[in-house]
Structures are given as C-alpha cells and as structure tokens.
Amino acid sequence: MKANRLLLDSAVTALVPAIWGSTYLVTTELLPPDRPLLAATVRALPAGLVLLALGRVLPTGIWWWRALVLGTLNIGAFFFLLFVAAYHLPGGVAALVGSVQPAVTILLAALLLGDRVRVPHVVACVVAAGGVALLVLKSTVQLDAVGVLAALGGAVCMASGIVLTKRWKRPVGVLLFTGWQLTAGGLVLLPALLVVEGLPDTITGTNALGFGYLIVLGSLFGYSVWFRGIDRLPAVAMSFLGFMSPIVATFLGYLFLSQVLSPTQLIGAVVLIGSILLVQLTPNKPAREVQTDPRGTGTSASGK
Known part of the structure; x- marks a missing residue:
C-alpha cells in the first residue's frame, strides 16, 4: 500500500x-x-503575492531567513542561472550539464x-x-564557460533547494509555504530586473x-x-522527476x-523514462510527512 502511494505521488x-x-515554447512564442x-520575475512574484494574500501569514523567527534562502535557491537564483545558461549554451548542452543535478542531490542527501x-x-x-545526451545533444556544439558554470550553478541550486526543504520541513501549509518562496525569489529578482532590463x-x-x-x-x-x-518523496526520487522537462520540451x-524528432532522440526519451522509473521503484526511506493544524503550523508525523 505504501509503495502504491509513493508511485501515485511520483506520478x-x-x-x-x-x-x-x-x-521554453511559451517563452519563445508568447513572451517579449x-x-x-x-x-x-513575473513568473515568481505575482504568484507568491497571491498565495500570501490568501494565507495572510508571514514567516516568523528563524523562518524569515530560511524562506529567503529557500526562495533564492528554488526560485530566484535558479531562474537567473537557468536563463544565463540558455543564452550562452545550446539547449542540449545546457540540459546535459544540468543532468548532474541528481548526483549532487544524492551527495547532499547523504550529508x-x-x-x-x-x-x-x-x-x-x-x-x-x-x-539526455541522446535526446538533446547534437553533433556540433559550442561550449561557453559562463554558460557551463551557470548550468552547473542551476543544478546545484535545485539540488540544494530540494534537500534543504526536506531537512528544514515546512512549518505551514503547502500553499502558504509556496507563497513564501515565490515571493522571496521574486523580490530577489526584482532589483536586477529594474536595473538591468x-x-x-x-x-x-x-x-x-x-x-x-x-x-x-508554472508557479x-x-x-x-x-x-x-518534496514532503512525500525521497530527495533523489524528486531530482530524477526533473528529467520530464527535456522530454516534454523535445x-x-x-x-x-x-523540429526533427529522430530515432536516437526517441531512444534517449525511453532511456530517461527508464532511469526515472528505476529510481521511483528503488526502496528508500520515505520522506517525513508534515501535518498542519488549523492555525497553519506544521508538525512531523512520521519518522525520518
């Protein structure tokens, strides 16, 4: 029963x-x-403010700086590095460099x-x-040091955000917790938007x-x-679900x-799906679940 629930949560x-x-499609076809x-910034800040308005609870105590850290890792810095990589690298190379993220997650989850x-x-x-290489990497690629570093930084941000979110546990309901991070990430991005663009x-x-x-x-x-x-699944399982993005984008x-969809790309998609399923089906210690009381505060319900 527990295994079936984990598979449902993964799906x-x-x-x-x-x-x-x-x-990527929405950005290139619909946005300025x-x-x-x-x-x-628009992807993060308005959504965060809506959830804050609905929840009407601000962080308290240690959660002021934790919300800022998580919002920066999961939203602000991750978005920024993602776009820097996209502007300096072909999409396939950026995706290939970003595929180190599950390995970083494994290391951080162990530590x-x-x-x-x-x-x-x-x-x-x-x-x-x-x-990923089969799915998106072409025979002629150009490497750019800034782009490679940005892609690596984005992978580290996402891995760190997943692991720290699990380690610290959310103290409020998931919608309000999401609002805290989206707002924090949006506020981190806003000054850069006003100054640069x-x-x-x-x-x-x-x-x-x-x-x-x-x-x-999206938000x-x-x-x-x-x-x-993140509440319900192991950290490593969460990191592998991210591979659904390049599959869908392709x-x-x-x-x-x-765009051309070659047999090699189809093989790459099948390989990626196989790796995702392998991790989801590998037994692991389940994530500790968080239950919330009517006041929105959270307590741990199960063992680590």
Missing part, C-alpha cells in the same frame, strides 16, 4: 516538470523577446539527511546522463497570455505540487516548432 509530481518543459529577468547512497541510484545517474513599455495580449500561463500553471499550480512532492518542439 502526480511528475506533472510539474512536464509542465515546466513547456516553458530577450527579457529573461522580466519573465523570471544532510542521512540517506544511503544506493547503487541503483548511481547507475540511474549515469544512464540518465546518457539519455527595466520595465517594458507595452505588453501585448499575446504576452499577457504567456505570462498568465507561467503564473498559473501557482506547479510549485504547490512540487513542494507537496516533443513540443517537434509538434509546434517543426
């Missing part, structure tokens, strides 16, 4: 990186061109959560990197549609389900942008 959480895989900080390093997880890391002169209806998609599905829905998944490019 629900996998919807989120699948939705995030559509971000060359405005990565605008896209990142900070006491999780065991399991052979199937290590094997899955190697297999998944190969799957400035506000746009006009926003078209198409732009508004794209921003609405990112806010509602309000996406991060709420993502942080719920197939959307084929469907809507007339």
Whole structure:
C-alpha cells in the first residue's frame, strides 16, 4: 500500500516538470523577446503575492531567513542561472550539464539527511546522463564557460533547494509555504530586473497570455505540487522527476516548432523514462510527512 502511494505521488509530481518543459515554447512564442529577468520575475512574484494574500501569514523567527534562502535557491537564483545558461549554451548542452543535478542531490542527501547512497541510484545517474545526451545533444556544439558554470550553478541550486526543504520541513501549509518562496525569489529578482532590463513599455495580449500561463500553471499550480512532492518523496526520487522537462520540451518542439524528432532522440526519451522509473521503484526511506493544524503550523508525523 505504501509503495502504491509513493508511485501515485511520483506520478502526480511528475506533472510539474512536464509542465515546466513547456516553458521554453511559451517563452519563445508568447513572451517579449530577450527579457529573461522580466519573465523570471513575473513568473515568481505575482504568484507568491497571491498565495500570501490568501494565507495572510508571514514567516516568523528563524523562518524569515530560511524562506529567503529557500526562495533564492528554488526560485530566484535558479531562474537567473537557468536563463544565463540558455543564452550562452545550446539547449542540449545546457540540459546535459544540468543532468548532474541528481548526483549532487544524492551527495547532499547523504550529508544532510542521512540517506544511503544506493547503487541503483548511481547507475540511474549515469544512464540518465546518457539519455539526455541522446535526446538533446547534437553533433556540433559550442561550449561557453559562463554558460557551463551557470548550468552547473542551476543544478546545484535545485539540488540544494530540494534537500534543504526536506531537512528544514515546512512549518505551514503547502500553499502558504509556496507563497513564501515565490515571493522571496521574486523580490530577489526584482532589483536586477529594474536595473538591468527595466520595465517594458507595452505588453501585448499575446504576452499577457504567456505570462498568465507561467503564473498559473508554472508557479501557482506547479510549485504547490512540487513542494507537496518534496514532503512525500525521497530527495533523489524528486531530482530524477526533473528529467520530464527535456522530454516534454523535445516533443513540443517537434509538434509546434517543426523540429526533427529522430530515432536516437526517441531512444534517449525511453532511456530517461527508464532511469526515472528505476529510481521511483528503488526502496528508500520515505520522506517525513508534515501535518498542519488549523492555525497553519506544521508538525512531523512520521519518522525520518
């Protein structure tokens, strides 16, 4: 029964990186061109403020700086580094460099959560990197040091955010917890937006549609389900679900942008899905669940 519940939680959480895989298509087709900080800030801050308004509870005590740290790792710094990598590297190279993220998660989970390093997880890391290479890497690529460092930094941010979120445990309901982080991440991004890019002169209806998609599905829905998944799933399992993004991005490019989908890419997708399933089916210590009382405070319900 517990194994079935974990698989169900994995399937629900996998919807989120699948939705995030559509971000590239939405950004290139619907948003203003060359405005990565605008896209990142609008994706984070309005959604966070909506959830804060609904929850009407601000962090207290130690959670002021914890919310800032988590918001920076999971949202602000991650978004920024993601866009820097995208502007300096071909998408396939950025995805390949970012595939080190599960390995970083395994290491951090062992150090900070006491999780065991399991052979199937290590094997899955190697297999998944190969799957990403088959899926998105082309024969002619250009490497850029800034882009590579940004992609590595983004992978470290996501891995650190997952592990620290599990270690610290959320003290409030998942929607409010999501609101704290989105708001913190958005506020970190806002000064950079105002200084570097400035506000746009006009926003078209198409732009508004794209921003609405990112806010509602990418952030309000996406991060709420993502942080719920962090509560319920092992850290390593969460990190591998992120591979759904390049799979979906590749197939959307084929469907809507007339990009070629080769047999090699199909093999890569199958390999990636296999690595995801291998990790989800490998026994591990379940994540400690958090129960909330009517006042929104959280207590741990099960052992580590």
